[in-house]
Amino acid sequence: MKQHSGTTRSRLWFPGRGCPVFGCGARIFRKSYDLKRHWWEKHERIVAAYPCSICSHISKRRFDVIQHFTANHGSVQGNDRGQCVGEVKYQENQRFVDPHPLTLEAVLGKDEFPCEANML
Known part of the structure:
Protein backbone atom coordinates (compact mmCIF):
# COMPACT_ATOMS: atom_id res chain seq x y z
CA MET A 1 0.00 0.00 0.00
CA LYS A 2 1.46 3.35 -1.04
CA GLN A 3 0.86 6.59 0.81
CA HIS A 4 1.12 9.99 -0.82
CA SER A 5 0.39 13.17 1.15
CA GLY A 6 -2.81 12.08 2.82
CA THR A 7 -3.95 9.51 0.26
CA THR A 8 -3.67 5.75 0.09
CA ARG A 9 -3.29 3.59 -3.00
CA SER A 10 -4.10 -0.07 -2.75
CA ARG A 11 -3.55 -2.45 -5.63
CA LEU A 12 -5.88 -5.44 -6.02
CA TRP A 13 -4.14 -7.16 -8.93
CA PHE A 14 -0.55 -8.22 -9.62
CA PRO A 15 1.00 -10.01 -12.63
CA GLY A 16 0.32 -13.73 -12.51
CA ARG A 17 -3.12 -13.36 -10.94
CA GLY A 18 -6.59 -13.72 -12.40
CA CYS A 19 -9.40 -11.19 -12.49
CA PRO A 20 -10.38 -9.99 -8.98
CA VAL A 21 -14.07 -9.56 -9.88
CA PHE A 22 -16.18 -12.05 -7.92
CA GLY A 23 -17.74 -14.65 -10.23
CA CYS A 24 -15.66 -13.71 -13.28
CA GLY A 25 -13.38 -16.73 -13.23
CA ALA A 26 -10.98 -15.29 -15.79
CA ARG A 27 -7.57 -16.87 -16.27
CA ILE A 28 -4.21 -15.57 -15.14
CA PHE A 29 -2.93 -12.36 -16.72
CA ARG A 30 0.82 -11.88 -17.06
CA LYS A 31 0.70 -8.19 -18.02
CA SER A 32 -1.49 -5.30 -16.94
CA TYR A 33 -2.46 -4.71 -20.59
CA ASP A 34 -3.95 -8.22 -20.75
CA LEU A 35 -6.06 -7.46 -17.68
CA LYS A 36 -7.11 -4.09 -19.17
CA ARG A 37 -8.19 -5.76 -22.42
CA HIS A 38 -10.13 -8.37 -20.45
CA TRP A 39 -11.76 -5.61 -18.40
CA TRP A 40 -12.78 -3.65 -21.52
CA GLU A 41 -14.26 -6.79 -23.06
CA LYS A 42 -16.01 -8.26 -20.01
CA HIS A 43 -16.62 -5.60 -17.37
CA GLU A 44 -17.90 -2.72 -19.52
CA ARG A 45 -21.65 -2.58 -20.25
CA ASN A 93 -22.02 -6.40 -23.86
CA GLN A 94 -23.64 -9.86 -23.95
CA ARG A 95 -20.86 -11.28 -21.73
CA PHE A 96 -20.97 -8.49 -19.15
CA VAL A 97 -20.03 -9.39 -15.58
CA ASP A 98 -20.70 -6.51 -13.18
CA PRO A 99 -17.46 -5.55 -11.41
CA HIS A 100 -19.19 -3.40 -8.75
CA PRO A 101 -17.80 -2.12 -6.42
CA LEU A 102 -14.45 -2.47 -8.22
CA THR A 103 -13.16 -0.19 -10.96
CA LEU A 104 -10.26 -0.84 -13.29
CA GLU A 105 -8.39 2.07 -11.71
CA ALA A 106 -8.82 0.60 -8.22
CA VAL A 107 -7.76 -2.86 -9.37
CA LEU A 108 -4.56 -1.43 -10.87
CA GLY A 109 -3.92 0.80 -7.84
CA LYS A 110 -4.52 4.09 -9.63
CA ASP A 111 -7.46 5.33 -7.54
CA GLU A 112 -6.54 7.39 -4.52
CA PHE A 113 -8.47 7.20 -1.27
CA PRO A 114 -8.21 9.45 1.80
CA CYS A 115 -5.98 7.93 4.49
CA GLU A 116 -7.84 6.70 7.54
CA ALA A 117 -5.44 8.67 9.77
CA ASN A 118 -6.52 11.92 8.11
CA MET A 119 -10.18 11.10 8.63
CA LEU A 120 -9.89 11.04 12.45
Whole structure:
Protein backbone atom coordinates (compact mmCIF):
# COMPACT_ATOMS: atom_id res chain seq x y z
CA MET A 1 0.00 0.00 0.00
CA LYS A 2 1.46 3.35 -1.04
CA GLN A 3 0.86 6.59 0.81
CA HIS A 4 1.12 9.99 -0.82
CA SER A 5 0.39 13.17 1.15
CA GLY A 6 -2.81 12.08 2.82
CA THR A 7 -3.95 9.51 0.26
CA THR A 8 -3.67 5.75 0.09
CA ARG A 9 -3.29 3.59 -3.00
CA SER A 10 -4.10 -0.07 -2.75
CA ARG A 11 -3.55 -2.45 -5.63
CA LEU A 12 -5.88 -5.44 -6.02
CA TRP A 13 -4.14 -7.16 -8.93
CA PHE A 14 -0.55 -8.22 -9.62
CA PRO A 15 1.00 -10.01 -12.63
CA GLY A 16 0.32 -13.73 -12.51
CA ARG A 17 -3.12 -13.36 -10.94
CA GLY A 18 -6.59 -13.72 -12.40
CA CYS A 19 -9.40 -11.19 -12.49
CA PRO A 20 -10.38 -9.99 -8.98
CA VAL A 21 -14.07 -9.56 -9.88
CA PHE A 22 -16.18 -12.05 -7.92
CA GLY A 23 -17.74 -14.65 -10.23
CA CYS A 24 -15.66 -13.71 -13.28
CA GLY A 25 -13.38 -16.73 -13.23
CA ALA A 26 -10.98 -15.29 -15.79
CA ARG A 27 -7.57 -16.87 -16.27
CA ILE A 28 -4.21 -15.57 -15.14
CA PHE A 29 -2.93 -12.36 -16.72
CA ARG A 30 0.82 -11.88 -17.06
CA LYS A 31 0.70 -8.19 -18.02
CA SER A 32 -1.49 -5.30 -16.94
CA TYR A 33 -2.46 -4.71 -20.59
CA ASP A 34 -3.95 -8.22 -20.75
CA LEU A 35 -6.06 -7.46 -17.68
CA LYS A 36 -7.11 -4.09 -19.17
CA ARG A 37 -8.19 -5.76 -22.42
CA HIS A 38 -10.13 -8.37 -20.45
CA TRP A 39 -11.76 -5.61 -18.40
CA TRP A 40 -12.78 -3.65 -21.52
CA GLU A 41 -14.26 -6.79 -23.06
CA LYS A 42 -16.01 -8.26 -20.01
CA HIS A 43 -16.62 -5.60 -17.37
CA GLU A 44 -17.90 -2.72 -19.52
CA ARG A 45 -21.65 -2.58 -20.25
CA ILE A 46 -21.14 -1.14 -23.74
CA VAL A 47 -18.45 -2.54 -26.06
CA ALA A 48 -17.16 -1.80 -29.54
CA ALA A 49 -17.92 -4.10 -32.46
CA TYR A 50 -15.44 -3.85 -35.34
CA PRO A 51 -16.89 -4.93 -38.71
CA CYS A 52 -14.96 -5.96 -41.80
CA SER A 53 -15.31 -3.31 -44.51
CA ILE A 54 -16.06 -5.98 -47.16
CA CYS A 55 -18.07 -8.79 -45.59
CA SER A 56 -20.27 -9.44 -42.54
CA HIS A 57 -17.40 -10.51 -40.23
CA ILE A 58 -17.47 -8.68 -36.87
CA SER A 59 -14.96 -8.85 -34.03
CA LYS A 60 -14.55 -7.32 -30.59
CA ARG A 61 -10.95 -6.46 -31.49
CA ARG A 62 -9.80 -4.19 -34.33
CA PHE A 63 -6.61 -6.20 -34.83
CA ASP A 64 -8.64 -9.39 -35.37
CA VAL A 65 -10.57 -7.70 -38.19
CA ILE A 66 -7.29 -6.65 -39.83
CA GLN A 67 -6.02 -10.24 -39.63
CA HIS A 68 -9.34 -11.50 -41.04
CA PHE A 69 -9.16 -8.96 -43.87
CA THR A 70 -5.65 -9.89 -44.97
CA ALA A 71 -6.39 -13.64 -44.73
CA ASN A 72 -9.71 -13.50 -46.58
CA HIS A 73 -9.67 -10.44 -48.83
CA GLY A 74 -6.02 -9.95 -49.75
CA SER A 75 -3.26 -7.61 -48.72
CA VAL A 76 -3.75 -4.09 -47.47
CA GLN A 77 -2.97 -1.43 -50.07
CA GLY A 78 -0.22 0.97 -49.06
CA ASN A 79 -0.13 -0.50 -45.56
CA ASP A 80 -3.38 1.40 -44.78
CA ARG A 81 -5.01 -0.80 -42.17
CA GLY A 82 -7.88 1.65 -41.80
CA GLN A 83 -9.42 0.31 -45.01
CA CYS A 84 -9.95 -3.09 -43.38
CA VAL A 85 -12.36 -1.96 -40.69
CA GLY A 86 -15.83 -0.59 -41.37
CA GLU A 87 -17.75 1.83 -39.16
CA VAL A 88 -17.35 0.85 -35.51
CA LYS A 89 -20.61 0.13 -33.74
CA TYR A 90 -21.26 0.12 -30.01
CA GLN A 91 -23.52 -2.46 -28.47
CA GLU A 92 -24.60 -3.94 -25.16
CA ASN A 93 -22.02 -6.40 -23.86
CA GLN A 94 -23.64 -9.86 -23.95
CA ARG A 95 -20.86 -11.28 -21.73
CA PHE A 96 -20.97 -8.49 -19.15
CA VAL A 97 -20.03 -9.39 -15.58
CA ASP A 98 -20.70 -6.51 -13.18
CA PRO A 99 -17.46 -5.55 -11.41
CA HIS A 100 -19.19 -3.40 -8.75
CA PRO A 101 -17.80 -2.12 -6.42
CA LEU A 102 -14.45 -2.47 -8.22
CA THR A 103 -13.16 -0.19 -10.96
CA LEU A 104 -10.26 -0.84 -13.29
CA GLU A 105 -8.39 2.07 -11.71
CA ALA A 106 -8.82 0.60 -8.22
CA VAL A 107 -7.76 -2.86 -9.37
CA LEU A 108 -4.56 -1.43 -10.87
CA GLY A 109 -3.92 0.80 -7.84
CA LYS A 110 -4.52 4.09 -9.63
CA ASP A 111 -7.46 5.33 -7.54
CA GLU A 112 -6.54 7.39 -4.52
CA PHE A 113 -8.47 7.20 -1.27
CA PRO A 114 -8.21 9.45 1.80
CA CYS A 115 -5.98 7.93 4.49
CA GLU A 116 -7.84 6.70 7.54
CA ALA A 117 -5.44 8.67 9.77
CA ASN A 118 -6.52 11.92 8.11
CA MET A 119 -10.18 11.10 8.63
CA LEU A 120 -9.89 11.04 12.45
